[in-house]
Amino acid sequence: MNALKSTMLKCSIAKFRRALSVVVLMALLPPSMGVSQSVDELGEYDVKAAFLVNFVRFVEWPATSFASPQSALTICIFGEDSFGEAANSLKSKIVSGHPLSVRRVNDVREVAACHILFVGSADSKQLGIIQNTAAAKSILTVGESAAFQKAGGMIRFVLEDNKVRLEINLGETEAALLKVSAKLLSVAKIIHPQSGRN
Secondary structure, eight states: OHHHHHHHHHHHHHHHHHHHHHHHHHHHSOTTSOTTSOGGGSOHHHHHHHHHHHHHHHEEOOGGGSSSTTOOEEEEEESSOOOTHHHHTTTTOEETTEEEEEEEEOSGGGGGGOSEEEESOOOHHHHHHHHHHHHHHTOEEEEOSHHHHHTTOSEEEEEETTEEEEEEEHHHHHHTTOEEOHHHHHTEEEEOOOOOOO
16 A cells, blocks of 8 residues: 555656646746647747747846847847747747847857847857857857857757756856846756857
8 A cells, every 4th residue: 555655646746747847838938828838739949939038037138238228139040040930929029128129140240239149050160259259248149059058058958858958058148247047047957068169
């Protein structure tokens, strides 16, 4: 009987943990994505787009990053764009007092105008320039590849068990004068890689 109770308790804990992870992710999703939708119903890049919007809520930029408190916040997509319509749905939203704009950029000289930069694809030379610009201009960099992370990327999306997970390089965000909230840190893995940035 004790073995049966123990097994039932373990199953309940596992179910609770799964439910809690869904609740945490749904709390991070924008209000337009109702809690009635399961994560399985959303596409990978819909979830990643939701995270990009919520980074605006959970990351604080220096006041000098904006001309005024109501200035637009620009989310840029560099290189290969896997977001498609998911990114277009972010346009015209107002988050934390900032209207969002979305730009696709293919030249490293354009990244200085971004507040959040998703790096879809870039060679190692481009990654170095991007990360140096990001540190100097307080741009939050987000990507997916190991090379992005090694070059000093700040937030990396990792697909694990069909779920989007976050890895945050806190040293790089701090170097760029970006303050990441404890709420965002609580749902991420904090990493401390050796930066490839010069």
